[in-house]
Amino acid sequence: MKIDNFFSELKRRNVYKVAVAYAVIAWLLVQAASILFPTFEAPPWVMKVFIVIIGAGFIVALIIAWAFEMTPEGMKRTEDVRPDEKIPQWSRRKFAALILVITICAAALLGYQVFRAKPEPVSSTEVSNLPQKSIAVLPFENLSEDKANAYFADGIQDEILTRLSKIADLKVISRTSTQRFKSAPNDLREIAKQLGVANILEGSVQKSSDQVRITVQLINALNDSHLWAETYDRKLIDVFQVETDLAQKIAASLEAKLTGREQKAIAAHGTTNPEAYDAHLHALALSNRQGTDDLENMTKFARRAVELDPNYAEAWFTLALAEAQKYFYPDNSEAQLARARTAAETAMRLAPDSAEGPAALGVFYYYCLREYDRALAQLELARSRAPNNANAMLSISLVKRRQGRIEEAIANQEEAAKLDPLNQDVWANLGRSYRGLRKFNEAHAMFERALAIDPNDLGTISQQAEVYTATGDLERAWKIMEPIKFPPTDRGFGTYLSLLFFQRRFNDAEKLLRATIERKDIPPLFATIGRATLANMRFHQNDRTGAEPLFVQVETELKQLRAAGDNGVLLRDVLLLVEAQLGHRDEAQTIADSLLATTKPDQWQYPREEEQVARAYVALGDFDRALPLIERSLSAPAVEALTPAYLRFDPSWDPIRKDPRFQKLASGN
Numbered sequence: 001m002k003i004d005n006f007f008s009e010l011k012r013r014n015v016y017k018v019a020v021a022y023a024v025i026a027w028l029l030v031q032a033a034s035i036l037f038p039t040f041e042a043p044p045w046v047m048k049v050f051i052v053i054i055g056a057g058f059i060v061a062l063i064i065a066w067a068f069e070m071t072p073e074g075m076k077r078t079e080d081v082r083p084d085e086k087i088p089q090w091s092r093r094k095f096a097a098l099i100l101v102i103t104i105c106a107a108a109l110l111g112y113q114v115f116r117a118k119p120e121p122v123s124s125t126e127v128s129n130l131p132q133k134s135i136a137v138l139p140f141e142n143l144s145e146d147k148a149n150a151y152f153a154d155g156i157q158d159e160i161l162t163r164l165s166k167i168a169d170l171k172v173i174s175r176t177s178t179q180r181f182k183s184a185p186n187d188l189r190e191i192a193k194q195l196g197v198a199n200i201l202e203g204s205v206q207k208s209s210d211q212v213r214i215t216v217q218l219i220n221a222l223n224d225s226h227l228w229a230e231t232y233d234r235k236l237i238d239v240f241q242v243e244t245d246l247a248q249k250i251a252a253s254l255e256a257k258l259t260g261r262e263q264k265a266i267a268a269h270g271t272t273n274p275e276a277y278d279a280h281l282h283a284l285a286l287s288n289r290q291g292t293d294d295l296e297n298m299t300k301f302a303r304r305a306v307e308l309d310p311n312y313a314e315a316w317f318t319l320a321l322a323e324a325q326k327y328f329y330p331d332n333s334e335a336q337l338a339r340a341r342t343a344a345e346t347a348m349r350l351a352p353d354s355a356e357g358p359a360a361l362g363v364f365y366y367y368c369l370r371e372y373d374r375a376l377a378q379l380e381l382a383r384s385r386a387p388n389n390a391n392a393m394l395s396i397s398l399v400k401r402r403q404g405r406i407e408e409a410i411a412n413q414e415e416a417a418k419l420d421p422l423n424q425d426v427w428a429n430l431g432r433s434y435r436g437l438r439k440f441n442e443a444h445a446m447f448e449r450a451l452a453i454d455p456n457d458l459g460t461i462s463q464q465a466e467v468y469t470a471t472g473d474l475e476r477a478w479k480i481m482e483p484i485k486f487p488p489t490d491r492g493f494g495t496y497l498s499l500l501f502f503q504r505r506f507n508d509a510e511k512l513l514r515a516t517i518e519r520k521d522i523p524p525l526f527a528t529i530g531r532a533t534l535a536n537m538r539f540h541q542n543d544r545t546g547a548e549p550l551f552v553q554v555e556t557e558l559k560q561l562r563a564a565g566d567n568g569v570l571l572r573d574v575l576l577l578v579e580a581q582l583g584h585r586d587e588a589q590t591i592a593d594s595l596l597a598t599t600k601p602d603q604w605q606y607p608r609e610e611e612q613v614a615r616a617y618v619a620l621g622d623f624d625r626a627l628p629l630i631e632r633s634l635s636a637p638a639v640e641a642l643t644p645a646y647l648r649f650d651p652s653w654d655p656i657r658k659d660p661r662f663q664k665l666a667s668g669n
Helices: 003-012 015-039 044-067 092-115 124-129 147-164 188-195 236-253 260-266 274-285 292-308 313-328 334-350 356-369 372-385 390-402 406-419 424-436 440-453 458-470 474-481 491-502 506-517 524-540 544-563 569-581 585-599 606-620 623-635 644-649 651-656 660-666
Strands: 068-071 074-077 134-137 199-208 211-220 225-235
Touching (some): 313 356, 390 424, 606 623, 623 644, 623 660, 644 660
Antiparallel strands (some): 068 074
């Protein structure tokens, strides 16, 4: 066939018209699909398949246009239609009208795409800085009729995060940061920017008796595209499989590579007892809270979980955390130590290859035995098995800080902040680390970060004030502290009292102490410490007649508490000064030796104990033994490390104040 005849034949067979019409309609369909598919949360591959089908259809349409024609008698093969036969269906006027209608529709869709409201685009810099294999799991909405089931939604979120944290190829943000956002928020892009992730998982949980419905969707927060959505209807005890399935789907969607160990870890099923699982979720929901009541309830639910299923390893791990923290404060008894040991060793025995087993032992060695080398070894092992666990990284930093490796601790805390950027405690610990190094500007900056997250955290507020005190700015420290009413068991209460003491407002301090001691809800040790402080106030006002009977009473009470099993550092610190004020040199020396021996491995606390022993020597009039300890305490990194300003303000140093050697130390910056 000649080329001129070929083009004439294309025109006669309406192939040109079919090609133009198909192209316009195809473009119209693509525009409609780009609007409708995201609305119905279709996965991205659906759009790709749709475009491939349209492209293949174009070839098919051209073949049909060449081979067949529509005539008044119906569809005929083109070779059976005479060249002079009229085809009214494909008249120019009707074809032009069809094209015009399609063009108007296409223009309307194009206008909608161009002028509809769109979120502000993320800058290329922001996109490049956010790792694509990163995710935050927002709090799940509780859709249960019983709103008391909110713990269940929190627990499910925590379980999913626990599985994801074990995937090394992902960056996973901790629950402490994500819980600050509500379920299904409007501005996912801003949340992703704050958390430093590209993807968000959000969802809801509905629980009724032993039936559970979990609905989730994975969203790319940078372009607001829905990667996938799933709804699971299961019995309570089958939720483990849902959590495993979600972790696997997320890893696959973000193209994260899983090792064999990781696949096994995220597929673990904790228990077959639904009541034990429910009790454990109760405990998990309380695990990020700080109060002593929350710790008590967390312990209660974790104990209930292991009673119902003694082989539930994850519940034993949660119990080990609770029991160890409870031993550290407020129950420093042998019985509590035994409970913490049992929980940690059981968790390790039941799950030696998990991250939770060594983490339980590491926390026990740290909080209970204060064996920091053993604690670090176990926590490093746990970290290797759960690389996205910010709590493990923070715990490692605390151990290193106790070992005197402060700069390494700060580096670990900064890593923890990347995984848990809105965790107030991470920033507060960075503040404490810098404060211990006497880097006051950096400490202030870190405490400001912590207060930006939680402006009402009393512990951080008091620590910010303490930094001002350490630099000699009593006025600013008092301005921060004066309006606040601190509970007697809060560390801020001691800071508040100290500021009154440093300002030599002894009457105000005594009034506050009397009101505190008379309260019925104060633990015995704190009531006794209050009486010791009151006696010390009177002593520094030269009221020895009023001070001595109180010192004797306090000595008796502290020895009774010690005989009952409390031999903690706090108790011995107070007893040391009481014995020194009473002039009991031998008893004071025995306690001093015991404190220094006990805390020697703890290089973060040890300089403070040297300072405390120095105070006792000053009270006994032994300045030559006190001064070397003061000098070392002024240079060593430590928790709330001693500064020359404290030497100038604190009335405890009054007996040695005229010694030229002390004056030289106190005159520093």
